[in-house]
Ligand SMILES: Nc1ncnc2c1ncn2[C@@H]1O[C@H](COP(=O)(O)OP(=O)(O)O)[C@@H](O)[C@H]1O
């Protein structure tokens with residue numbers, strides 16, 4: 001049987017064992033369900049016995065099924081590769097790999113191409129027969145384990161059996177599994193980025209990367225090409241990221257905060273009912289649309305404005321990207337702040353009004369301080385988004401790595417460079433490609449630090465004011 | 467206007483299920499006839515009016531959400547340097563009436579207040595009256611202690627700073643110390659004036675709120691069930707404090723507890739279904755009530 005039908009069989013078996021377990025629990029307790037003192041009173045509710053039987057039947061079988069499915073193709077491929085004639089092995093590892101690719105694709109397609117190399121045909125045949133054997137053994141094993149498990153689970157059911165605790169333990173295990181998937185994935189990403197970065201730093205010294213002020217990652221692809229010398233000073237990128245983020249936050253934070261204060265403290269319910277969803281629509285616009293808006297509308301406008309007052313403005317400028325990114329972050333900032341401001345208890349407002357404070361005094365001196373941890377959290381989240389934003393910057397700020405604090409010039413950011421480094425034809429282990437990982441790692445460390453600071457601040461205020 | 471149906475919609479008779487004691491008049495359980503009777507009465511029994519009162523209120527009506535009426539033709543006076551207790555079943559409008567006296571009801575959208583409310587003869591709902599300044603003259607202490615998320619010092623200094631009562635830091639220090647002393651809290655907190663007010667115990671927090679209220683030297687202090695969230699010992703401390711504060715302030719206190727009203731107040735007003743039923747010396751109200759409904763309430767027949 002294939003894996004999918006096998007899974008279906010297990011599913012049916014699961015249902016069946018649930019009802020079987022439930023039924024048996026009722027039988028062994030002889031219907032003494034409500035009576036607390038009856039000698040054969042069930043420890044748990046009948047459905048727990050059902051779940052427990054189900055777990056015994058399905059869980060081990062499922063684990064074996066998954067493991068087998070994961071491991072057997074590897075073993076089969078190894079076996080087939082080993083059985084290839086000596087002449088192919090003598091031709092080197094690449095030749096073996098090439099042949100195996102063909103063999104596997106024929107085997108997976110299920111039909112052997114009669115025009116192919118006879119050696120490959122034979123190998124594919126061998127592969128198929130091994131796979132068939134494996135499939136049969138797997139089916140038999142899984143079904144056997146499932147039935148055995150069911151029998152065991154069924155046998156175990158007695159009034160004293162603590163089915164509820166068992167089921168809870170399994171559920172807890174599943175939760176832990178779910179949590180570890182996320183953690184393990186994160187760890188995996190970090191490690192892979194770390195290793196690639198280490199490879200990069202073997203070619204380019206860390207100090208040059210962190211403190212160099214010239215970024216031009218063009219290197220020769222082949223030895224006979226003349227290309228750029230390739231310099232990897234990341235300072236202009238981080239400066240560009242910082243410049244654009246500062247512009248964006250300088251717009252998003254005051255506007256978002258004031259919008260939030262207006263919505264939660266001043267707006268009539270009717271206005272609020274319309275304004276809040278409208279503001280949230282802004283958050284649903286894809287960033288590429290913002291980028292478009294920045295490149296086609298805002299950047300030319302800034303350029304014209306600058307020329308009108310005699311300033312030279314690049315057609316792609318940090319200001320345009322920052323402005324649009326700021327607008328993009330307003331709903332983010334405002335809806336998070338609105339939530340925390342609304343969470344400030346009414347009794348504090350009453351207390352302040354009762355002292356003869358006006359609305360704005362109350363907001364400034366009571367509500368904002370009380371909501372500060374949340375507002376700081378919102379700010380830092382917005383900052384993380386600004387730092388990580390790519391699309392708007394690609395379209396509006398350009399690709400040239402200028403080290404400048406002038407918002408009217410074109411700059412580029414870390415994320416934009418990662419994109420440009422990884423798109424296009426490149427050898428995977430050239431410094432140019434590896435540089436992307438180093439940039440990613442640095443960015444990751446920066447956002448991590450930002451988040452840790454955010455948590456610290458939030459916790460500090462919590463301790464003080466709860 | 468059809469007041470009767472309005473009252474019916476908005477008021478629920480307190481625990482009508484448990485008032486079947488034989489001595490309660492059958493008609494008291496029927497909200498319709500009680501409301502009819504209260505409406506006919508025009509004026510509270512006892513002595514609602516005084517010479518030269520601090521607060522003079524006449525025919526006060528309060529509506530929530532423009533239509534739902536919570537107070538009906540309330541007329542009574544509040545004397546100088548007296549503690550007046552407002553008692554009555556839950557939902558009878560005690561808090562609503564109290565909140566008229568410093569226009570806190572203005573902060574609830576859709577609230578309408580009609581009638582005359584005079585503080586020292588001055589109409590507090592007049593067009594040119596600034597509710598913000600009024601609230602500095604008529605302070606308020608709430609049911610749940612609500613210190614601001616600031617230090618103890620800053621909590622007390624909040625009002626004086628708002629209203630510019632101190633010209634320099636040492637004056638402010640004096641105000642804070644005096645207010646905390648008056649509230650009976652200074653000795654307990656003098657070493658930690660800079661730690662957060664929210665870190666104090668419930669009773670201390672409530673005294674901090676009282677200190678905060680008296681720091682702006684109000685003329686009247688309104689208290690809405692100030693001890694209902696506190697344990698008996700903290701309650702006793704606050705009751706003693708209220709008795710001391712009477713020499714400097716007029717105090718209106720809403721309370722659940724009839725013993726508390728009897729212990730600390732000189733006059734008592736009994737509210738029922740949004741009407742002021744009886745106002746008199748506390749002694750008289752509790753020993754010789756003039757209205758059947760008051761008697762039912764103080765003898766515990768309404769729970
Ligand atoms: N903010 C409000 N909006 C609408 N109705 C209210 C509001 N506050 C109080 N009420 C109503 O007004 C009536 C009187 O309430 P309240 O003054 O709080 O009573 P008490 O303090 O005597 O328990 C009740 O029926 C209550 O439901």
Ligand SMILES: [Mg+2]
Pocket residue numbers: 560561562690
């Ligand atoms: Mg109340």
